[in-house]
Amino acid sequence: xxxxxxxxxxxxxxxxxxxxxxxxxxxxxxxxxxxxxxxxxxxxxxxxxxxxxxxxxxxxxxxxxxxxxxxxxxxxxxxxxxxxxxxxxxxxxxxxxxxxxxxxxxxxxxxxxxxxxxxxxxxxxxxxxxxxxxxxxxxxxxxxxxxxxxxxxxxxxxxxxxxxxxxxxxxxxxxxxxxxxxxxxxxxxxxxxxxxxxxxxxxxxxxxxxxxxxxxxxxxxxxxxxxxxxxxxxxxxxxxxxxxxxxxxxxxxxxxxxxxxxxxxxxxxxxxxxxxxxxxxxxxxxxxxxxxxxxxxxxxxxxxxxxxxxxxxxxxxxxxxxxxxxxxxxxxxxxxxxxxxxxxxxxxxxxxxxxxxxxxxxxxxxxxxxxxxxx
Numbered sequence: 001x002x003x004x005x006x007x008x009x010x011x012x013x014x015x016x017x018x019x020x021x022x023x024x025x026x027x028x029x030x031x032x033x034x035x036x037x038x039x040x041x042x043x044x045x046x047x048x049x050x051x052x053x054x055x056x057x058x059x060x061x062x063x064x065x066x067x068x069x070x071x072x073x074x075x076x077x078x079x080x081x082x083x084x085x086x087x088x089x090x091x092x093x094x095x096x097x098x099x100x101x102x103x104x105x106x107x108x109x110x111x112x113x114x115x116x117x118x119x120x121x122x123x124x125x126x127x128x129x130x131x132x133x134x135x136x137x138x139x140x141x142x143x144x145x146x147x148x149x150x151x152x153x154x155x156x157x158x159x160x161x162x163x164x165x166x167x168x169x170x171x172x173x174x175x176x177x178x179x180x181x182x183x184x185x186x187x188x189x190x191x192x193x194x195x196x197x198x199x200x201x202x203x204x205x206x207x208x209x210x211x212x213x214x215x216x217x218x219x220x221x222x223x224x225x226x227x228x229x230x231x232x233x234x235x236x237x238x239x240x241x242x243x244x245x246x247x248x249x250x251x252x253x254x255x256x257x258x259x260x261x262x263x264x265x266x267x268x269x270x271x272x273x274x275x276x277x278x279x280x281x282x283x284x285x286x287x288x289x290x291x292x293x294x295x296x297x298x299x300x301x302x303x304x305x306x307x308x309x310x311x312x313x314x315x316x317x318x319x320x321x322x323x324x325x326x327x328x329x330x331x332x333x334x335x336x337x338x339x340x341x342x343x344x345x346x347x348x349x350x351x352x353x354x355x356x357x358x359x360x361x362x363x364x365x366x367x368x369x370x371x372x373x374x375x
């Protein structure tokens with residue numbers, strides 16, 4: 001049983017320790033939880049600036065429903081960073097629900113969010129609890145831009161692009177491969193899920209602020225089509241994204257195709273081990289702390305309707321730090337007031353898109369949105 005109101009599960013990972021950093025800034029007491037106490041202590045002491053002023057504890061826990069339930073008892077909010085979530089997420093969601101805690105995570109794995117919608121939404125809503133996956137830069141900042149565009153009435157189609165500077169973490173690389181091996185990625189068309197063509201490969205996109213075309217992928221479809229399927233204003237939504245590093249982007253489809261070919265006849269356990277090995281070859285060390293001059297982010301949303309158009313661009317930096325801040329703010333807010341929506345909800349639906357915009361701007365992570373409206 002924890003003595004703190006917030007649990008960060010997976011606190012020793014790259015994203016987890018950023019969440020802890022911003023919880024410290026919000027003066028929110030937390031439990032840093034994971035599999036290994038030594039790794040957790042080393043991560044807190046070496047990678048969380050100002051940790052000596054934080055109110056926290058370190059707890060090692062097994063990844064089972066019973067063990068996690070015992071740990072979460074006494075908490076109000078569970079922030080989960082342990083993925084791939086389709087493989088590892090259910091015990092955490094079950095345990096949070098069992099103790100009456102709100103749940104958030106950092107992933108936009110589309111199949112995971114659809115699974116939560118079908119399996120846990122009604123149970124969390126009945127308990128008056130928030131179930132909010134995908135609170136992270138790659139999903140939430142883009143949704144902020146989309147929600148700003150939808151402030152213009154009469155727009156029903158969203159074309160979303162998300163780009164960032166840098167490279168994926170170890171966990172993100174593993175998730176990319178699992179998503180590719182696990183099933184379809186969907187966009188939304190006339191309020192129905194439509195699968196992306198798995199053979200489409202890279203798609204060039206025009207990125208505001210540069211002359212060179214950027215290369216994009218659907219990244220499992222992202223969370224956006226799921227959130228906007230639940231929004232009566234929107235009938236069609238497609239999201240694509242990538243990193244600004246063109247060489248890295250050109251390598252991703254090759255890596256994924258090779259991994260799928262090599263594992264197609266394996267058992268699930270064999271495939272998991274093989275994908276772990278491939279992910280380690282691509283990224284086997286923690287990336288350095290982000291440099292805002294290099295690790296830029298860009299979220300661009302074109303919204304259209306029969307007689308109008310809007311374009312919203314949000315320039316920012318340090319996408320992983322944006323994620324850490326958004327997670328910490330979610331906990332900070334939930335400890336003080338109920339969310340705007342219970343059950344399955346996005347960060348914007350739960351806390352308000354203008355509120356989250358203000359949080360990111362107040363910490364210097366995004367510039368004021370550039371909004372262009374034609375009606």
